[in-house]
Every structure is written in C-alpha cells, then in structure tokens.
Amino acid sequence: MIVHYLKMALRSLIRYKVQNIISILGIAVGFVCFAFSMIWIKYEMSYDSFHRGADRMYVMYGEGGAALDFKNLSYSVSYPMARDMVNLFPEVEEASSFMQGPIFIGKTAEEKIEVPEIVVDSAFINMFDVRLIDGSLSFLDNESEIAVTDETAMRIFGTTDVIGKELYLFYQKETKKISAVVSGFGKHTNFGYGILTGVNKSLRNDYRIGNFKVCVRLKEGTNLDNLIKKLHSDDIRKMNWGFGYKGYNLQKLTSCRYTIFHDDNRVSLMYIKLFSIIGVAVVLISLINFFSLLVTRISIRKREIALRVSCGSGIWGMTSLFATELLIVLFSAGLIGMVLMEILEGKFVELSGVEDEFYLSSLLYFVLLLVASLCVSLMIIRYYSSKSLSGMLNRRMTSGRKGMTFQGSSIVLQLVISVMILFGLSVIFRQLHYLAENEEVGFEREGRATLRIYPLKDETVDFLKTLPYVYEVKKMYSLLPRSGTASMRADSWDGKTDSQESIILHTIDEGQEFMDFYGLKLLKGSHLSEQGDLKSAIINETAARKFGWNDPIGKKFRDFTVVGVVRDFHISSPTIPVQPFVLTLKSSFRLSKDIVLRFDESHEDELRKEIEKYIKENNYSDFASFTTIDEVYDKYLTSERSLMKLLMFVAAVCIIISLFGVYSHVSLSCERRRKEIAIRKINGATVSVIMKMFIKSYFTKLLLSCIIAFPVVTLVMKMWLEQYVEQTSIGISLYISVFLLLSLLILICIWHSIWKAANENPAEVIKSE
Numbered sequence: 024m025i026v027h028y029l030k031m032a033l034r035s036l037i038r039y040k041v042q043n044i045i046s047i048l049g050i051a052v053g054f055v056c057f058a059f060s061m062i063w064i065k066y067e068m069s070y071d072s073f074h075r076g077a078d079r080m081y082v083m084y085g086e087g088g089a090a091l092d093f094k095n096l097s098y099s100v101s102y103p104m105a106r107d108m109v110n111l112f113p114e115v116e117e118a119s120s121f122m123q124g125p126i127f128i129g130k131t132a133e134e135k136i137e138v139p140e141i142v143v144d145s146a147f148i149n150m151f152d153v154r155l156i157d158g159s160l161s162f163l164d165n166e167s168e169i170a171v172t173d174e175t176a177m178r179i180f181g182t183t184d185v186i187g188k189e190l191y192l193f194y195q196k197e198t199k200k201i202s203a204v205v206s207g208f209g210k211h212t213n214f215g216y217g218i219l220t221g222v223n224k225s226l227r228n229d230y231r232i233g234n235f236k237v238c239v240r241l242k243e244g245t246n247l248d249n250l251i252k253k254l255h256s257d258d259i260r261k262m263n264w265g266f267g268y269k270g271y272n273l274q275k276l277t278s279c280r281y282t283i284f285h286d287d288n289r290v291s292l293m294y295i296k297l298f299s300i301i302g303v304a305v306v307l308i309s310l311i312n313f314f315s316l317l318v319t320r321i322s323i324r325k326r327e328i329a330l331r332v333s334c335g336s337g338i339w340g341m342t343s344l345f346a347t348e349l350l351i352v353l354f355s356a357g358l359i360g361m362v363l364m365e366i367l368e369g370k371f372v373e374l375s376g377v378e379d380e381f382y383l384s385s386l387l388y389f390v391l392l393l394v395a396s397l398c399v400s401l402m403i404i405r406y407y408s409s410k411s412l413s414g415m416l417n418r419r420m421t422s423g424r425k426g427m428t429f430q431g432s433s434i435v436l437q438l439v440i441s442v443m444i445l446f447g448l449s450v451i452f453r454q455l456h457y458l459a460e461n462e463e464v465g466f467e468r469e470g471r472a473t474l475r476i477y478p479l480k481d482e483t484v485d486f487l488k489t490l491p492y493v494y495e496v497k498k499m500y501s502l503l504p505r506s507g508t509a510s511m512r513a514d515s516w517d518g519k520t521d522s523q524e525s526i527i528l529h530t531i532d533e534g535q536e537f538m539d540f541y542g543l544k545l546l547k548g549s550h551l552s553e554q555g556d557l558k559s560a561i562i563n564e565t566a567a568r569k570f571g572w573n574d575p576i577g578k579k580f581r582d583f584t585v586v587g588v589v590r591d592f593h594i595s596s597p598t599i600p601v602q603p604f605v606l607t608l609k610s611s612f613r614l615s616k617d618i619v620l621r622f623d624e625s626h627e628d629e630l631r632k633e634i635e636k637y638i639k640e641n642n643y644s645d646f647a648s649f650t651t652i653d654e655v656y657d658k659y660l661t662s663e664r665s666l667m668k669l670l671m672f673v674a675a676v677c678i679i680i681s682l683f684g685v686y687s688h689v690s691l692s693c694e695r696r697r698k699e700i701a702i703r704k705i706n707g708a709t710v711s712v713i714m715k716m717f718i719k720s721y722f723t724k725l726l727l728s729c730i731i732a733f734p735v736v737t738l739v740m741k742m743w744l745e746q747y748v749e750q751t752s753i754g755i756s757l758y759i760s761v762f763l764l765l766s767l768l769i770l771i772c773i774w775h776s777i778w779k780a781a782n783e784n785p786a787e788v789i790k791s792e
Contacts, residue, residue: 032347042316042687043352049309049680050356054392055363056302056673058385059371063295065384066377070280071212075152076240079116081247081273083108083237083254084283101230102222105146105237112253114245119146120222120235123214127193130179135193138175138217144227150240151214158186158203163221169199172207175217190218210378213276213284238276247273294665301444301673308437308680310396313352314403315433316687317345349400357389374665431724434685438728438765441681443736444674446761448667450740450753455667457751458597458660465592465601466502467542468652470494473501474618474634476647484618486637492626495540500533501617502541503594503652511605516570516580526569526580528562528605537606538589540619548576548587551608559607561587566603583607596659597747627651678768685721686772693717693780700780710782717777721769729762 036043071077083100105118122142129135145163147153162168169190176185189198199220208215226232241250253259255270274283281292364371364385372378476483479498487496500506509532514525531537535550538561551559560583567575567588575585583605591601622630631649638647693700700713737753744750 029347029351031344032351035348036351039316039687042683042690043313045680045683045687046309046313046316047352047356047359049312049676050306050353051359051363052673052676053302053305053307053309054356054360054389055367056305056669057299057392058302058360058364058381058388059367059375060295060299060302061388062379062381062384063371063375063377064292064299066211066375066379067281067292067295068277069211070277071208071214072277073208073211074276076116077277078275079241079243079245080276081239081241082276082279082283083239083271083273086270086272099233100235100237101233102226102235103228103230104235105239108237108239112250114241114250116240116242117146117150118237118239119150120144120237121147121214122222122235123216126218128179128190128218129193130190132191132193135191136179139215140218140220141214141216142220142222144222150238151208153219154206156204156206157183158201160203162202162219164224165202166221166223167199168202168221170203170205170219171201172217173204174207176201176204178217210376213279239273298669298673301670301677304440304444305673305677305680306392308440308677309356310399311433311437312680312683312687313349314400317348318403346397346400349396353393353396357393360389361385434721435724435728435731437681437685438725439732441678442728442732442761442765443739444670444677445765446733446736446757447740448670448674449757449761450744450751451667451670453751453757454744454747455660455664458656458747458749464594465543465590466594468503468656470622470624471503471541472620472622472630472649472651473504473506474620474647474649475501475504475506476618476638476643479616479618483637487618487620487634490622490630490633492623492630493620494623495621497536497540497619498616499537499540499619500531500615501619502531502592503655504650505594506615506617511581513570513580517578518571520571523571526566526603528566528580528603531604531606532608533606534608540621541592543592544590546588546590547574548585550587551606558583558609559586560584561589561606563589563601563604564591565601566605569603583609593748597749600748678765682768682772685769686776689717689721689773689776693776697780697783701783710778713780714777717773718770721773722766725762725765725769729758733758 071080074080083104085100100120102120105120108115108118121144124140125137126140127135127137141147143153143163145160148160148163156173158170160170162170169192171179171185171190173183176183179190180188183204185201185204188201190201191198203219205219207217241247251272254272259270361382364382474483474487484496484498487493510527510529512525512527516526534552537543538545538550545561546564548561551561560580562570562575562585570578570580572578572585575588578585589604589606592604593601595602634649637643703713740753744753
C-alpha cells in the first residue's frame with residue numbers, strides 16, 4: 024500500500040511539476056532563512072553562557088553621569104568598585120574589575136600581530152575560572168611579566184612551551200617575559216583575550232581612572248530589583264566612586280552582547296528576528312500555495328476518489344494518499360534546504376560570526392516544520408476529501424465560485440504577505456537611501472576626514488599642506504570619527520524648576536575655528552572669543568530645549584554663560600537622538616586632538632596612497648588611521664545594508680511564489696472551467712469578455728489584499744521608522760506603486776493561461792468533456 028501511495032503521489036506531483044517545484048523551492052528557501060536566523064539569534068543570546076553561574080552574573084554600568092556615551096550610559100568605572108561591591112552588598116558573591124582592548128604584540132619590534140588584551144587581578148582568574156596550563160600566576164603582581172593563551176602561543180611561536188620567552192608590546196614599547204600559559208574563552212564571549220596582564224598597583228586604590236569594567240556574581244536567591252534600588256540610593260551617589268553618576272545598574276552578562284556592548288556597526292538583533300519572521304512567512308506562503316493547489320486537485324479528482332471508495336478505500340486512505348504528496352514535497356524541500364545551508368555556510372559565518380556546528384539544530388527545526396505541516400495538512404486533506412466524496416456520492420456539483428472559496432482565500436493570503444513584504448522592503452530601501460544621501464546633518468561632511476596618528480607632530484601637518492588636493496589642515500577635535508567623549512552634568516541653571524532633573528551635556532573644547540571647519544551654523548548670539556572669558560559657552564538646540572529656554576543668550580548653567588546657540592548636528596548612529604552639546608574653551612574639559620583635513624573628494628584614492636606612504640616611511644603604522652566622515656556614516660548603516668541584502672532576496676522569493684501561486688491557480692481554474700468557458704462562447708461571449716471575467720476576479724483579490732495589508736504594514740513600518748532621528752516619508756505614491764507593480768506582475772502571469780483557455784474550440788471542449 025505504501026508503494027502504491029508513493030507511485031500515485033509521484034504521478035500527481037509530476038503532472039503539476041512546475042507548481043510543485045516552486046512550492047518545494049519556496050519551502051527550502053524559507054526553511055534556510057528561518058534556520059539560519061534562529062541559529063544566529065540563539066548564538067547572540069548565549070554569549071558568555073558557559074561561565075560558572077552565568078545566570079547570576081551581571082555587568083555594572085553607570086547612568087546619568089559625566090563619562091557617558093550617546094546612549095547615556097557607561098560601563099567604564101574605577102577599579103576599586105569591585106572590591107567595594109563585595110564589601111558593601113551581602114548579595115554579591117564575587118566581583119571583578121578588569122580592563123580590555125586590542126593591542127599589538129610580537130616576538131620582536133619588527134614583527135607584530137593584533138590580539139585582545141585583558142588587564143586582570145586574581146579575582147578575575149577565580150571568578151571566570153581561567154585555567155593555568157603552564158607556569159605561574161606571578162604576572163598578576165609583576166609588571167614585567169604577562170600570560171598568554173595556548174592559542175596565542177601557537178599562533179606566535181608554533182608551540183605552547185613558551186615559559187620564559189619574551190614578547191614585545193608595541194603600545195608600551197617594552198618587552199615582557201611570559202610567565203604563564205592559560206586557557207582562553209574562545210570567540211563566543213564579550214571578554215575574549217589573547218594575553219593577560221596584571222593591574223598596575225597604582226590603580227588599585229584610584230577612584231579617578233574609569234577605564235575598567237566590573238562584573239559581579241550574585242548569590243542564589245538574590246532579589247535583583249532590591250539590589251538595583253540600593254545602587255541608586257543617595258548613599259551610593261555620595262560615595263567616592265569618581266564619576267558623578269545618578270546611579271548604577273546591572274545588566275545580565277548573557278544579554279550584554281546585544282544591549283550595552285552592542286556595536287552600531289553590527290547587524291541588530293531586531294533585524295535578525297525580522298529576518299526569521301520573513302523566513303516563516305516564505306514557508307507559510309509556500310505551504311498555502313501547495314495546499315491551495317492540492318485542494319483544487321482533490322476537487323478535480325472527485326471521480327477517482329469515488330471509485331476508490333467504492334473499491335473499499337476509506338476516508339483515511341484518501342487522506343494518506345494526499346498526505347504522501349506533502350511528505351515528498353517536505354522531504355525534498357528539507358534536502359534542498361540542507362544543500363543550500365552547506366553552500367551558504369561560509370557567507371553565513373562571515374556575516375554572523377557563528378562558528379558552532381548548526382546542522383543538528385537545523386535538523387530539529389526541520390522536524391518541527393514537518394510535524395506542524397502534517398498536522399495542518401491532515402485536517403485540510405481530510406475535510407476536503409470528505410467534502411468532495413460527499414458531493415460526488417450525492418450527485419451534487421458544487422458551483423465554481425463556492426468550490427473555489429479555500430483557493431481564493433489562499434490567493435488573498437499569499438498576496439497579503441507579498442504586499443506587506445514588498446511595501447516594507449520599499450520603506451526600508453527609501454529610509455536607507457535617505458540616510459545615505461541626506462546632507463542635512465547639521466555640519467559639512469563633504470571632503471572632510473581625520474588622520475589619527477601618534478605621535479602627533481607639526482611636520483605631519485606640514486606634509487599634508489603640501490598636497491595640492493588638500494585645502495585645509497588643522498590640529499583639533501575630530502567631530503567624526505570622534506576624538507573622544509567628555510561630558511558634564513548640569514544640576515542648576517536659570518529657570519530650573521523642581522520637576523526638572525539634571526542634564527548631561529557632551530562637551531567639545533573648541534571655538535570658532537572648529538565651527539568654521541565643520542560649517543556649524545550659529546543660530547543666535549556670538550562666537551567664543553579665544554581671548555575671552557573661559558566661562559562662556561555655546562550650546563546646541565537640543566540643549567536649549569532641555570533647559571527649557573526660548574531665548575538662551577545670557578542664560579547661565581553651572582558656572583557658564585551661554586553666548587551662542589548652534590544648530591543641532593548628528594554625529595552618532597541614526598537610531599540615536601541628537602544629544603545636548605556644549606562648546607567651551609574651559610581647559611578642564613580638554614580632549615585629545617587629531618589632524619582634520621578638508622580635501623577634494625575626486626582625489627581621495629591619491630590622498631590615501633600618499634598618507635599610507637608617509638606613515639610607512641616614518642614608522643607610524645602602529646598608531647595611525649585615516650578615515651573620512653562618509654566612511655563613518657556608511658558603518659553606521661551596516662545593519663540596514665545587511666538587512667537590505669537579506670530582505671531583497673527573501674522578498675523576491677516570496678513574491679515569485681505568490682505569482683506562481685496565482686499562475687497555478689489560474690491554470691487549474693481554466694482547466695476546471697473549460698466546459699463553462701465553452702458554453703459561454705457558444706452563447707455569444709467573446710474572448711475579451713472571458714478574459715475580463717478572469718482578470719477582474721484576480722484584481723479584486725489583489726485590491727482586497729492591499730486593503731488588508733496596507734494599514735497593518737504602515738503601522739509596523741512607522742513604528743520601525745521611529746527609531747531614526749531622520750525619517751523618510753511614506754507618501755501615497757508608494758502605495759500606488761506597490762499596487763501597480765503587483766498588478767502588472769499578476770497580469771503577466773495570468774494572461775497566457777486565460778488567453779489559451781478563451782481561444783479553445785468550444786466543440787472540441789464539449790466533446791472531450
């Protein structure tokens with residue numbers, strides 16, 4: 024019986040091979056998208072989950088202080104805080120302070136490689152279970168020694184037998200002896216390292232240096248909310264922890280990857296989730312397409328079903344017969360999906376960074392898809408097989424319109440999904456194009472670049488001035504890429520009410536020369552005078568709004584007097600609102616300087632070559648980088664660009680499946696209604712009348728789909744746009760364009776089938792029927 028079912032299923036699938044191939048490919052592509060995205064999400068959400076007690080480990084960060092990023096938080100704190108956390112809070116089981124960052128090392132000063140370094144103490148070793156493979160932990164208290172991981176030892180020396188050997192540290196310009204070989208964390212961590220060095224003794228009681236991160240492990244049963252309330256208490260704010268934060272918070276270690284440690288140049292977790300939803304939509308639309316065609320074929324095979332029943336087959340036998348077709352389709356899709364995953368593995372790993380084996384997880388997702396599809400299909404097949412058999416036995420011929428209710432609904436649902444994806448993709452594309460092309464960022468970015476070089480010498484400036492395509496060269500704060508960040512908190516200002524909280528102002532210690540270089544527009548007041556009062560300040564529009572000032576000139580905050588208001592300027596990711604800024608010449612806020620230059624963009628390649636040549640000739644390669652403002656903006660849009668590439672492919676697949684669904688539906692409908700078409704022609708209907716009848720039906724379905732889809736997708740896309748400071752508009756033209764495009768594609772798909780059916784000889788059709 025199983026062999027018989029397989030034969031019949033294969034014959035049916037081969038007969039409608041084009042439609043079934045589209046369904047198989049659609050399910051395969053949707054499955055791959057869903058599986059990859061779920062694996063990616065799981066990987067992102069499980070960073071550092073391998074540590075002992077990871078579910079109780081948290082990273083501290085400050086809120087509302089002076090050392091903040093543009094998200095108004097900072098995870099940079101002072102070293103003694105870890106010790107204080109253990110001493111002050113009984114809920115804390117362990118705590119560790121550490122400092123991390125990439126550095127260059129090598130066997131000699133002539134060769135170098137880049138590795139991640141963490142500056143640690145014994146608390147870090149114990150808390151994170153760093154395993155000593157060889158040597159001793161003397162490097163923790165000896166500044167002339169370091170520890171390397173076994174992987175780094177193999178990478179540099181080709182062996183792990185490296186105790187006593189020396190490594191040159193380029194940033195310190197000194198050689199250190201290897202005293203230990205330790206285990207590493209791998210790459211699935213926020214705290215990867217290739218070497219470990221000990222914390223300088225001078226920093227162990229210094230609350231002023233805020234380059235450390237603090238991680239704590241809480242005792243089991245700790246009430247997290249109560250602990251966070253304590254960290255926001257007045258007693259904590261008054262402590263000498265160094266940075267004037269309003270309070271401190273705790274972020275779970277396993278979620279830091281996509282929250283406080285999230286890199287704006289990396290694909291957002293939200294986009295990965297969106298990609299998984301679209302993958303499910305592609306699978307759904309493929310299955311709907313298959314079920315729609317299956318129900319139509321069940322209706323066409325009424326007589327066969329009746330004959331089988333009269334020969335002793337039951338309704339479950341009929342259900343099994345048609346379910347076999349679905350199993351063949353699903354297994355074929357699964358096989359193709361696995362092949363696609365093998366082909367795309369390299370690109371996926373490059374984009375996501377996932378290095379775990381994921382075929383077992385993919386197989387699990389496929390089994391879930393198989394079970395869910397079978398459960399739904401058994402109900403559909405049983406219902407329509409029974410309905411078709413009942414109608415045949417009772418000699419009732421269901422009208423074409425009623426008989427197509429399920430199929431018509433499936434077409435509408437497929438078109439609804441297609442409209443939503445096409446419209447959403449159009450909005451994303453328009454927003455991305457708007458951000459890339461939008462020049463209204465509050466300052467001049469055309470032909471501006473930054474040369475970050477150490478040591479910064481006047482001779483470098485003189486060299487750049489000799490280049491004919493360089494118009495201007497300055498040593499000053501780099502607006503983008505930023506030279507650094509500094510901020511101050513304003514607790515008092517003119518007109519402050521009791522309900523207003525303190526305001527964090529990001530500071531730039533520059534004057535008119537800086538404003539002229541970047542074209543910052545002064546809206547009110549006057550420029551800062553280089554010889555004037557250092558208590559004068561220029562604020563941006565956002566700062567004025569935060570203070571509640573309509574006319575800020577002459578108003579005071581802290582010990583500063585506002586002499587000017589500058590137009591808002593955007594120097595962060597487009598998802599981050601413009602922050603309050605203050606320009607002041609007060610020396611206590613001095614930030615590092617870089618070389619900024621204005622140049623002819625048509626000569627950018629030549630400029631890069633000349634700078635690279637200069638860096639190489641003067642041995643600046645360890646501490647030099649050249650970046651244009653446009654490059655920084657492009658990096659800000661990395662997530663959006665990656666999303667676009669993924670969505671364009673998936674959207675194309677989804678729309679193709681929908682259109683083939685319409686095509687298949689029309690083909691089967693024409694086959695099913697051949698006799699009706701012939702009778703209409705005998706009664707005087709022309710070819711144009713018959714074509715209008717079919718075309719009207721499908722354009723009505725498209726119109727209904729748009730009526731359903733447009734309000735929903737508009738609401739979703741407006742919510743998505745709200746994360747951007749600068750937003751594109753969603754005009755009526757976009758709705759019209761989507762409708763007209765799908766109308767044209769549907770017309771192309773159905774024209775041939777309807778034309779062929781409408782031009783058949785009625786006499787031949789009647790005889791064949």
